[in-house]
Amino acid sequence: MKQSSLCPKFEKGMQLLGKRWTGLILYQLLSGPQRFCALEGALPVSGRLLSERLKDLEKEGLVHRQVFTDSAPVRVEYSLTEMGKALEPVIKGIESWAQSWIELDAADMADHSVE
Amino acid sequence: MKQSSLCPKFEKGMQLLGKRWTGLILYQLLSGPQRFCALEGALPVSGRLLSERLKDLEKEGLVHRQVFTDSAPVRVEYSLTEMGKALEPVIKGIESWAQSWIELDAADMADHSVE
DNA sequence: ATACTTACTAACAAAAAGTAACTACGTTAC
DNA sequence: GTAACGTAGTTACTTTTTGTTAGTAAGTAT
Numbered sequence: 001m002k003q004s005s006l007c008p009k010f011e012k013g014m015q016l017l018g019k020r021w022t023g024l025i026l027y028q029l030l031s032g033p034q035r036f037c038a039l040e041g042a043l044p045v046s047g048r049l050l051s052e053r054l055k056d057l058e059k060e061g062l063v064h065r066q067v068f069t070d071s072a073p074v075r076v077e078y079s080l081t082e083m084g085k086a087l088e089p090v091i092k093g094i095e096s097w098a099q100s101w102i103e104l105d106a107a108d109m110a111d112h113s114v115e
Numbered sequence: 116m117k118q119s120s121l122c123p124k125f126e127k128g129m130q131l132l133g134k135r136w137t138g139l140i141l142y143q144l145l146s147g148p149q150r151f152c153a154l155e156g157a158l159p160v161s162g163r164l165l166s167e168r169l170k171d172l173e174k175e176g177l178v179h180r181q182v183f184t185d186s187a188p189v190r191v192e193y194s195l196t197e198m199g200k201a202l203e204p205v206i207k208g209i210e211s212w213a214q215s216w217i218e219l220d221a222a223d224m225a226d227h228s229v230e
Numbered sequence: 231a232t233a234c235t236t237a238c239t240a241a242c243a244a245a246a247a248g249t250a251a252c253t254a255c256g257t258t259a260c
Numbered sequence: 261g262t263a264a265c266g267t268a269g270t271t272a273c274t275t276t277t278t279g280t281t282a283g284t285a286a287g288t289a290t
Contacts, residue, residue: 006139006158010209012223013209013217017138018130018139020134023214025131027121027125027251036237036238037237043121044122045279046280048239049278051239058187065161073234073236073237073287076238086215090208094125094205097125097201098125100201102128108127128256145279151269152268160248161248161249161250162268164246164248166270167247188255188256189267191267191268193270
C-alpha cells in the first residue's frame with residue numbers, strides 16, 4: 001500500500017463519492033425521501049448494487065433508512081441526513097458544470113436508449 | 116441496459132468524477148501543472164491507472180498534456196484546461212464538506228501508514 | 231392455492247483495479 | 261564503451277468490483 005500526502009478526510013470523502021452510483025443516488029435523494037424501487041426505477045443501477053451503495057451510505061451517515069411495517073408490502077424509505085444534505089451544493093455544482101461543459105457523443109446517446 | 120430518466124450530461128459528468136482517482140488527480144492539478152512522476156508520488160495510485168485516467172481526462176478535455184523534449188529525460192506535464200479549472204469550486208466544496216463531516220476510523224488511519 | 235408486490239440476497243460471469251516486472255530512450259558514472 | 265539511472269509509460273497476471281439473472285421471505289389480491 002502506498003502512502004499519500006493528502007488529507008485523509010478529503011481522500012475518504014472522494015473515495016465515497018468516487019464510487020459508481022453514489023453521486024447519482026444522492027442526487028435522486030435530494031428531491032426527497034424515496035423508496036428502494038423508486039430509486040431502482042430512476043437510475044440505471046441494479047438492485048444488488050443499489051442495496052450495497054445504500055448500505056455504505058447509511059453506514060457513513062449520509063443516508064437514513066426507515067422501514068414502514070404498517071402498510072403491506074413493507075415499504076422502506078431512504079432519505080438524506082444532515083451530512084447528506086450538506087452535499088447539495090456540491091452535487092448541484094457538478095450538475096451545472098456538466099450542463100456547461102459536457103458534450104455528448106454517439107456512445108452516450110446510445111446509453112440512454114432502451115436495449 | 117437500463118434507461119434512466121436523468122439528464123445525460125449530468126450522468127456522464129458523474130460517471131467521470133465517479134471513477135476511482137479522477138477526483139484526486141484533478142485536485143492535485145489544481146495546484147498547478149505537474150509531471151507524471153509528481154502525480155504518481157503524491158497519490159496512492161499506480162502508474163498503470165494514473166496513465167489510464169490521464170488519458171481519459173485528456174480525451175474528455177479536462178486535462179492538457181504537454182511533452183518537453185528540450186530537456187532530458189523527456190518531461191511530460193499535465194495541466195487543467197478551462198473545463199478542468201471550472202471544476203475547482205466543486206472540488207473545493209468536496210474538500211470542505213469532508214473537513215466538516217467525515218470522521219476517520221481505525222481502518223482509514225491504517226490506510227495512511229506505509230505498509 | 232396461485233400469482234403478485236417489495237426489498238432484498240446468492241451465484242456466477244465480465245469488467246475494472248491492483249501489483250510487479252519490463253520497455254524505450256537519452257544521460258551520466260565509471 | 262558499457263552499465264546503471266531517470267522518466268514515462270506498457271504488459272502480463274491476480275484480485276476486487278460490477279453487472280446480470282434468478283431466487284427468497286412476508287404479506288396481499290383473486
